[in-house]
Amino acid sequence: MEDKESEREFPAFPYKPYSIQMDFMKALYRSLDKGGVSMLESPTGTGKTLSMICSALQWVVDQKQKKKSETVESDKNTTNEGSCGLDDEPDWMRNFVANKDCQPNDNKIKKKKNGYGLRKSDKRRNEESCRDLFSRGMEKDDFCTKKECENLQKANDGSELNDEEFLLEEYESEEEEAIGSGKSKRKAGGVTISSSINEEEEEEDEDVSEEEEEEEFKVYFCSRTHSQLSQFIKELQKTVFASKIRVVCLGSRKIFCINEEVLKLGNSTRINERCLELQKNKNKEISKIKNLGAKGRVRQTKACSGCPMLKNHKLQKQFRSKISEQGALDIEDLVQLGKNMQTCPYYGSRSMVPAAELVVLPYQSLLSKSSRESLGLNLKNNIVIIDEAHNLADSLISMYDAKITLSQLENVHIHLEKYFGRFRSLLGPGNRRYIQTLMVLTRAFLQVLVNEKDENCVNQDAKKIGAKTGFDSSMAINDFLFSLNIDNINLVKLLQYIKESNIIHKVSGYGDKAASLQKGSALKDNGESCEETSILSGFRALVDMLLSLTNNDGDGRIIISRPRPISFGQQGGFLKYVMLTGEKIFSEIVDQAHAVILAGGTLQPIEETRERLFSWLPPNELHFLSCNHIIPPESILPVAVSNGPTGQAFDFSYGSRGSLTMIEELGRLLCNLVTVVPEGIVVFFTSFEYEEQVYEAWKTSGILDRITKKKRVFREPRRNTHVESVLKEYKQTIDALSDGPKEDPRSLSGAILLAVVGGKISEGINFSDGMGRCIVMVGLPYPSPSDIELLERVKHIEGLGDSNSTKPSNISSSDEYYAGDVQAGFGILRSCRRRGKEYYENLYMKAVNQSIGRAIRHINDYAAILLVDMRYASESSKRSCYSHPTNKLPQWIKDRLVSATNNYGEVHRLLHQFFKSNKNRGCQ
Numbered sequence: 001m002e003d004k005e006s007e008r009e010f011p012a013f014p015y016k017p018y019s020i021q022m023d024f025m026k027a028l029y030r031s032l033d034k035g036g037v038s039m040l041e042s043p044t045g046t047g048k049t050l051s052m053i054c055s056a057l058q059w060v061v062d063q064k065q066k067k068k069s070e071t072v073e074s075d076k077n078t079t080n081e082g083s084c085g086l087d088d089e090p091d092w093m094r095n096f097v098a099n100k101d102c103q104p105n106d107n108k109i110k111k112k113k114n115g116y117g118l119r120k121s122d123k124r125r126n127e128e129s130c131r132d133l134f135s136r137g138m139e140k141d142d143f144c145t146k147k148e149c150e151n152l153q154k155a156n157d158g159s160e161l162n163d164e165e166f167l168l169e170e171y172e173s174e175e176e177e178a179i180g181s182g183k184s185k186r187k188a189g190g191v192t193i194s195s196s197i198n199e200e201e202e203e204e205d206e207d208v209s210e211e212e213e214e215e216e217f218k219v220y221f222c223s224r225t226h227s228q229l230s231q232f233i234k235e236l237q238k239t240v241f242a243s244k245i246r247v248v249c250l251g252s253r254k255i256f257c258i259n260e261e262v263l264k265l266g267n268s269t270r271i272n273e274r275c276l277e278l279q280k281n282k283n284k285e286i287s288k289i290k291n292l293g294a295k296g297r298v299r300q301t302k303a304c305s306g307c308p309m310l311k312n313h314k315l316q317k318q319f320r321s322k323i324s325e326q327g328a329l330d331i332e333d334l335v336q337l338g339k340n341m342q343t344c345p346y347y348g349s350r351s352m353v354p355a356a357e358l359v360v361l362p363y364q365s366l367l368s369k370s371s372r373e374s375l376g377l378n379l380k381n382n383i384v385i386i387d388e389a390h391n392l393a394d395s396l397i398s399m400y401d402a403k404i405t406l407s408q409l410e411n412v413h414i415h416l417e418k419y420f421g422r423f424r425s426l427l428g429p430g431n432r433r434y435i436q437t438l439m440v441l442t443r444a445f446l447q448v449l450v451n452e453k454d455e456n457c458v459n460q461d462a463k464k465i466g467a468k469t470g471f472d473s474s475m476a477i478n479d480f481l482f483s484l485n486i487d488n489i490n491l492v493k494l495l496q497y498i499k500e501s502n503i504i505h506k507v508s509g510y511g512d513k514a515a516s517l518q519k520g521s522a523l524k525d526n527g528e529s530c531e532e533t534s535i536l537s538g539f540r541a542l543v544d545m546l547l548s549l550t551n552n553d554g555d556g557r558i559i560i561s562r563p564r565p566i567s568f569g570q571q572g573g574f575l576k577y578v579m580l581t582g583e584k585i586f587s588e589i590v591d592q593a594h595a596v597i598l599a600g601g602t603l604q605p606i607e608e609t610r611e612r613l614f615s616w617l618p619p620n621e622l623h624f625l626s627c628n629h630i631i632p633p634e635s636i637l638p639v640a641v642s643n644g645p646t647g648q649a650f651d652f653s654y655g656s657r658g659s660l661t662m663i664e665e666l667g668r669l670l671c672n673l674v675t676v677v678p679e680g681i682v683v684f685f686t687s688f689e690y691e692e693q694v695y696e697a698w699k700t701s702g703i704l705d706r707i708t709k710k711k712r713v714f715r716e717p718r719r720n721t722h723v724e725s726v727l728k729e730y731k732q733t734i735d736a737l738s739d740g741p742k743e744d745p746r747s748l749s750g751a752i753l754l755a756v757v758g759g760k761i762s763e764g765i766n767f768s769d770g771m772g773r774c775i776v777m778v779g780l781p782y783p784s785p786s787d788i789e790l791l792e793r794v795k796h797i798e799g800l801g802d803s804n805s806t807k808p809s810n811i812s813s814s815d816e817y818y819a820g821d822v823q824a825g826f827g828i829l830r831s832c833r834r835r836g837k838e839y840y841e842n843l844y845m846k847a848v849n850q851s852i853g854r855a856i857r858h859i860n861d862y863a864a865i866l867l868v869d870m871r872y873a874s875e876s877s878k879r880s881c882y883s884h885p886t887n888k889l890p891q892w893i894k895d896r897l898v899s900a901t902n903n904y905g906e907v908h909r910l911l912h913q914f915f916k917s918n919k920n921r922g923c924q
């Protein structure tokens with residue numbers, strides 16, 4: 001521990017590091033030594049990822065080395081003292097070693113608990129429970145002959161509704177006082193249900209992983225998107241650690257799945273459900289075929305169902321060995337390997353976790369507790385690095401939101417009623433009581449969502465506590481439960497029942513079978529009943545809602561969104577639980593891990609993150625480092641543009657941005673920019689709607705034609721799946737048009753991309769070099785004050801630090817019901833004193849910083865950044881106040897901002913000079 005920090009080296013860094021990179025690596029190393037929480041900020045393009053890899057993994061290697069030499073030393077001096085004997089170790093190491101050495105079975109037990117490698121008795125129990133599962137259509141696959149499938153199908157279709165198949169086994173819960181401990185019993189095993197907080201948390205196939213491996217000390221690295229994780233692996237591959245450290249990359253089924261039949265379902269939820277269902281089907285079909293065998297048919301058992309990509313366990317083992325041999329592989333590599341070997345890369349990579357020293361995974365998988373448990377991620381005394389942590393608090397709490405739509409509620413309620421009607425006389429008292437309770441709940445939820453004009457008890461109650469007219473309202477958990485007269489229901493006990501009784505599958509299975517008999521066949525082309533999926537999804541949503549209602553009263557709010565008539569452009573209604581506090585969630589991570597590192601290009605405002613996520617942490621346990629940018633000052637030109645070419649002041653505030661004058665002046669600005677800016681220009685608008693409005697107006701006025709004479713115009717598509725192809729074409733256009741000498745100066749010279757703040761392009765796409773020579777930010781992307789969820793967060797944050805954090809003193813109590821209009825939102829914002837208002841303002845500047853941070857990705861890159869709105873360029877006295885937008889720019893941009901230009905001519909001159917000098921410098 002005596003290392004001199006000034007002498008510390010990071011030999012894995014593949015180049016000679018710049019001084020800010022050394023500072024970053026040393027700060028990270030120091031943070032790992034100390035433990036606790038650290039926030040490390042380094043602008044994009046400064047080699048942050050590489051610095052993190054080289055510092056964190058060097059620290060791991062050093063600690064292991066230290067431990068090794070100390071063990072050798074201790075072996076020399078100590079003989080069989082029978083203790084863990086690690087007095088000289090730092091706490092984190094002693095604890096970690098103690099976990100491993102003194103409690104050798106802990107990890108194994110944990111793994112079993114977490115679903116990896118079930119014990120035989122568990123497997124048997126699972127198989128038994130799976131026999132109870134409702135019958136669904138068999139999937140037609142390569143491993144079942146068509147005839148056999150047809151025969152089996154006939155056997156299914158021809159059968160009458162079988163009471164026994166869908167009848168719940170009697171359920172007995174223990175006395176009320178035992179409920180808190182979660183104790184209950186039933187007479188046979190069941191299927192685990194869980195909140196869909198995460199897509200991983202599901203019952204796992206018992207055959208997937210049968211091996212139990214020693215847990216390694218780990219670094220967990222997580223980032224937002226799969227492409228960022230792939231980028232991380234690419235950086236890792238530049239270092240020696242790629243072959244020295246055991247790495248595994250995790251991702252969702254949607255990314256990893258190689259079963260075409262499942263993949264074509266499209267969305268994540270359906271892919272997850274289908275994958276899990278296939279594995280349950282495997283057991284179910286074993287049972288059925290055995291039964292058929294009794295009638296004289298004999299055939300092999302396992303081959304006819306389940307996912308074919310998991311049928312051969314040897315292949316899974318070989319998959320793991322291949323990964324170990326090949327070193328760090330990214331998601332694409334793993335998927336390709338899985339395809340080549342015809343074995344599932346999703347489960348293959350998951351089973352690598354225990355042995356891995358570096359686990360690379362998406363946010364969701366690490367930040368959600370249930371997901372960690374499901375994946376078997378043990379944070380105890382390990383290191384957690386969260387990259388792209390600029391909006392961590394909001395990302396974290398949004399994972400705990402829950403939502404159920406009106407149609408899902410109706411569906412669930414109808415199916416419960418049908419089931420109860422059919423089996424009432426056959427069910428025992430326990431089941432009857434719980435099913436009736438579920439029906440009471442769904443009916444109450446439905447009633448609160450129906451039109452306010454309906455005279456029902458719920459709305460009467462709502463009116464009693466001051467409902468305004470309007471479609472959206474919000475309530476605290478307890479108020480919601482009281483107003484619906486369901487406060488006497490023990491939700492913990494009910495959830496326990498749902499979990500253990502298999503009610504979801506029984507009810508949805510019965511509903512599906514009844515429907516299939518009615519229609520003749522419930523099977524669709526893909527072997528799946530859509531209706532069944534929607535029933536299951538509805539049940540899952542209901543369980544999520546019920547789970548949310550067990551949170552503390554002040555942890556979140558219930559949003560009641562009633563269906564809109566067609567004239568308001570939106571159908572449907574929903575109930576949503578919005579989580580407001582992230583402290584408890586984050587403290588679980590901090591308490592377990594040895595060190596938690598939050599890294600990002602811009603992490604400001606630090607204070608807001610601290611207050612929202614770890615206000616309990618003593619200041620000396622929170623470390624913060626902000627690095628400068630490595631680019632020279634002449635490589636960036638940030639300008640606040642207050643006036644357009646004709647002198648018209650730019651004002652893109654809510655009231656004036658729609659005016660044709662403003663839109664046309666913006667068009668003239670673009671017409672000028674395309675003549676002075678080389679290669680690519682990216683223009684960010686505040687919303688898709690506004691971009692559409694501007695585009696159409698330019699088309700009508702002929703401005704678009706003028707722009708397209710110089711640069712080809714591209715637009716960000718609303719659907720994320722189309723973004724890649726647009727970007728590809730945008731890049732190809734720039735590359736093609738920018739190459740070679742221009743004989744005709746009037747010819748095309750690059751491209752322009754119209755993008756949207758908060759869209760895919762603003763978050764995760766790099767516009768290095770020619771892709772983004774100029775970034776134009778149009779207006780200030782304030783979030784809509786009509787967004788009720790946002791206002792709930794504003795109100796909550798306004799109350800942070802007050803004695804009663806859920807009720808900010810300055811905000812009127814009548815805001816429980818919200819008319820959903822902008823003025824009401826502004827009213828709430830005006831009533832905030834500090835934190836709430838700051839949070840709201842920070843939101844739009846975080847979005848601006850994210851968008852403009854897409855450009856300048858390396859030391860030789862250069863770009864101009866134009867902030868187009870007079871509010872960016874107000875007089876210097878106003879700029880000194882913290883809430884001024886330019887004060888929330890990253891320091892390296894703020895330092896160079898040209899904030900007061902008298903006229904557009906000055907902007908044009910600055911741009912002309914900037915591009916000329918950078919071209920002469922030969923920056924590429």
Ligand code: SF4
Pocket residue numbers: 253256257258259262274275276278307308309310344345346347
């Ligand atoms: S087991 Fe793997 S390949 Fe098969 S459906 Fe599930 S994720 Fe897809």
